[in-house]
Amino acid sequence: MKHFFTLFLLCFALTGYTQENLTYQKPHKNILELAEAPLAPSIRMDNKGEHIVLLYRSSYKTIEELSETELRLGGLRINPVTNIGSRTRYYTNIKLSTKKDGTPKPVTGLTPDGRYANFSWSPNQDYMxxxxxxxxxxxxxxxxxxxSTAKKISEANLNANMGNPVTWFKDSExxxxxxxPENRAALINTSEAVPTGPTISVSEAGVKAQNRTYQDLLKNKNDEHNFEQLAQxxxxxxxxxGKASLWKSTNMYRGISFSPDGNNVMITTINKPFSYLVPYYRFPSESVVYTSNGDLVKSILQVPLIEDLPKGFMAERTGKRDLDWRSDKPATLYWAEALDGGDPANEVPFRDEVFQQDAPFDGAITSVIKTKDRFRxxxxxxxxxxxxxxMWWxxxxxxxYVFDPSNASKAPKVLFDRNYQDRYSDPGEFVYTKNDFNEYVLDLHNNTAYLIGDGYSEAGKFPFVDELNLNTTKTKRLYQSKLTDKVESISSALDAKSGEYIVSIESKNEYPNYYIRNIKKRKGLTPLTHFENPFKSIQDVKKEVISYKRADGLDLSxxxxxxxDYEAGKKYPMIMWAYPREYKDKNSAAQSTSSSNEFTYPYYGSPIYWVTRGYVVLDDAAFPIIGEGDEQPxxxxxxxxxxxxxxxxxAVDNLGYIDRERVAVGGHSYGAFMTANLLAHSNLFAAGIARSGAYNRTLTPFGxxxxxxxYWEAPEIYNSMSPFMHADKMKTPLLLIHGEADNNSGTYPLQSERYFNALKGLGAPVRLVMLPRESHGxxxxxxxxxxxWEQDQWLEDHVKNKGKTKPAK
Structure with missing residues (x-):
């Protein structure tokens, strides 16, 4: 009997948790052709538009690169061998072009297979x-x-574990x-280290620390040791x-910024105690100003460990925050302080006040402005x-606001007071220019400023340039795009006064390219780049933005x-891809910022590949979740x-394109959460694809x-929204995909693993694919x-060929 019971358990284990051993597969050739298309370079352009740096890279890393040594400490992911972020995306080649000659030219001194990152212009933009x-x-x-030359100016001894390790002196020399550090202690191999005692965390009575479910946090003293050594x-x-001289001795340096005149530099360091609840950027810190020679000027700010904040997305710590240099002054620091104790629940006439102080920071501290909501x-x-x-979330x-920073008694003037989700009324972003300190400041001409707007409207996207009189607050439209068969975007101003702007123009089959447009002379465009469409096989695909109404009358798109291979009159399977977004008003929720003239770009997570496999695709389907007034979305x-x-x-069925019995839904992250909910609470779909989602909201109890x-304030919301709690209702085939090293707050790999176990235990058709080494993206x-390949096989089996008998293998 004992042997029978053991055999029974073994059989149960084998049948209950059957694994499928596969090597990495490749998708159908139609998809593979698009997925392996070469990536156009990224560009870095100087502020005059004269020189363009083109950065080339592959669309992907390799699994070998992802398998390099990695430590996850304090919210960072570090390669302790190379001392740079282990998830850094590298460029492999650099070329240069000019406004006069748009042909990319190689850079002397480089090999085309490098691993390049952390690009930084010099202040005078002669170097990078x-x-x-x-x-x-x-x-x-x-x-x-x-x-057009490059050279090495240091050995392989930089510490890039906390980001770009380089800051330019203001003279560009x-x-x-x-x-x-020369004396860095050896790291502890935590997998082999013998514990010296338990790890103990303590909560003080009445002190609330309602933090997000961060990942990659410190867990014990060994982690603390390793973090400190890697941060130093x-x-x-x-x-x-290439001549090097020691400027400051060993410390955990986090931030470095020079004053506009270059005579002072503010250094922010990380201090102890560390935390097991929050990432490194909420550890204690100190900001100190030194001269450019390294002499102490003054300690400006000491920030304690930030584990407990008031409740709410608008909560802030008390004391100085957002400390930075005024870009229009030689050496003036400014910062904000909360007037509501950092607590959104406190009703006050002004939430924040901004102060300033001139170097050497022993004189008067003056107020410059108070803001009604949280300073941004x-x-x-x-x-x-x-x-x-x-802003107020x-x-x-x-x-x-426009205000006079030299006269705090003069009331600021509100230029715009609006719902930031209302894209149709967005007035745009102010135009900048470089001043004598090589700092970006507001481009002003006789108290007139300029605004660049996206120009979204019911009719489409028509970007604009406005002139704004800061005295009268009146605007005058200087330019608005009239392109109807293409999409124009205005990137930046080369010279707002003369009317020269950098724009990009694209169409559904023309890759976005950059041009100089003079909005005053109305002459032709000057091309700056000449990128070709790498996705020729889908350049003629029929594409349109469709509009339709929800049952309650809300406009969607x-x-x-x-x-x-579309044939009129034929019914096709469809895959719909979406991501829910919350709104506080129906007007904003109904707006569309999509255009049928946007370039058709099938990035790695896109569903667009499946137009080559006989599917109708509805991408970026609007999924607004609205809660007006006191109601929450x-x-x-x-x-x-x-x-x-x-x-x-x-809407798509009414157009006659699809067989509505063969429709799939998919999404990534919150879109995966959406997908699981839709399959559990409707019978609209033949199958679903959910990537890197969270399915049990009780595992993210503080929002x-x-x-x-x-959770304890609204348990019914957490439970009703959690697909895990409704696993017994799931009858629709669901493909779960998750990165084993997901670092996103809340979407632990455990979420997919436990949801799969629940679904399998209840007999639901489900497949779980865990991708080794992969993060949230x-x-x-x-x-x-x-x-x-997994997605294609799933769609073929459960959507396109739904109900058909599978051939014997």
Whole structure:
């Protein structure tokens, strides 16, 4: 009997948790051709538009790269061998072109197979620094823009574990660099270390620390030791000819910024105690100002460990925050302080106040402005003109103020007071220019500023340039795009006064390219780039933005693609891809920012590949979740989710394109959460694809996505919205895909594993694919091609051939 019972358990284990052993697969050739298309280069352009740096890379990493040594500490992912972020995306080649000659030319001194990252313009934009990662460490390189040459100016001893390790001196003749300390202690191999005692965390009575479910946190003393060693650097001054001199001794340097005149530099360091609850950027820190020679000026700010904050997305710590230099002054620091104790629940006339103080920071501290809602930044202009911004998440409101920073008694003037989700009324972003300090400031001409807007409207996207009189607050339209068969975007101003702007123009089959447009002379465009369409096989696909209504009358939209082999009158299977978004008003929720003239770009997570496999694709289908007034969006999440889905399927079905019995739904992250809910609470779909989602909201008890209430305040919301709690209702085939190394808050790999176990235990048709080494977004070529293969097989089996007998293998 004992042997029988053992055999029974073994059989149960084998049948209950059957695994399928597969090597990495590649998708159908139609998909593979698109997935392997070469990537156009990224560009870095100087502020005059004269020189363009083109950065080339593969679309993917390799699984070998992802398998390099990685430590996950304090919210960072570090390769302790090379001392750079282990998830860094590298460029492999650099070329240069000019406005006069748009032909990319190679850079002398480079090999085309490098691992380049951390590009930084010099203040005068004659040079650019970048890092090159070797198998043993990180080197510093210098790119000479005018001469098209590059050279190494340091050995492989940089510390890039906390981001770009290089900061330019303001004279553009040297850089301040984080280097590995000579005396760094050996790291502890935590998998082999023998514990010396338990790990103990303590909560004080009455002190609430309602934090997000961060990942990659420190877990014990060994992690603390390793984090400290990897965060420590020495600061060296390195001249352009490679001469290095010690500037500051070993410390955990986090931030470095020079004053506009270059005579002062603010250094922020990380202090102890560390935390097991929050990432490194909420560890204690100190900001100290030194002279450019390294002499102490003054300690400006000491920030304690931030584990407990008041409840709410608008909560802030008390004391100085957002400390930075005024870009229009030689050496003036400014910062904000909360007037409501940092607690959104406190009702006060002003939430924040901004102060300033001049170097050497022993004189008067003066107030510059108070904001009604939470301060969100300043665009500096001159002594008497600056632009400030505030926002309040709960109402989705933002204000833009113009004020006199030299006269706090003069009331600021509100330029714009609006719902930031209302894209149709967006007034645009202010135009910047470089001042004598080589800092970007507000471009002003006789108290007139300029705005660049996206120009979204019911008719489409028509970007504009406005002139704004800051005295009268009146605007005058200087330019608005009239392109109807293409999409134009205005990137930046080369010279707002003369009317020269950088624009990009694209169509559904023309890759976005950059041009100079003069909006005053109305002459032709000057091309700056000449990128070709790498996706020729789908360049003629029929594409349109369709509009339709939800059952309650709300206007919705989505981008519809027909199969490349489309035949009129034939009914096709469809895949719908979406991501839910929360709104506080129906007007904003009904707006569309999609265009049928946008370039058709099948990035790795896109469903567009399947137009080559005989599917109708509805991409970016609108899934607004609205909660007006006192009602919160999530109060009716499931009902609105299903209503959005039904409206989309009805709309495409009414066009005569699809067999509505063969419709799949898919999404990534919150889109995966959406997918699982739709399959559990509707019978609209033949199958679903859910990538890197969270399915049990009790595992994120202190809020998720846009939900401010914690689990104990709204248990019915957490339970009703959790697909895990409704696993017994699932009868529709679901493909779950998750990266084994997901670092996103809340979407632990455990979420997919436990949801799969629940579904399998209840007999639901489900497949779980865990991608080794992958994070929340996938990057290895092997992983992505296999993911595309999995999705294609799933759609073929459960959607296109739904109900058909599978051939015997």
């Amino acid at each position: 620094t970048f890092t090159k990662t070797l198998s043993t460490g990180v080197e510093l390189w210098l790119l000479d823009i005018k001469n 040297a850089v301040l660099v984080k280097r590995l 650097s020495e600061l060296y001054k390195i001249t352009l000819d 930044g300043i665009t500096w202009g001159d002594d008497h003109t600056a632009i400030a911004y505030d 709960n109402t989705r409101n933002t204000r833009t 989505g981008t519809l693609y027909l199969p490349t 999530n109060d009716t999440f499931r009902e609105q989710l299903v209503a959005n889905a039904k409206a989309a399927i009805d 998720f996505q846009s939900e401010e209430r914690n 996938y990057s290895a070529k092997e992983s992505i091609l296999h993911m595309l």
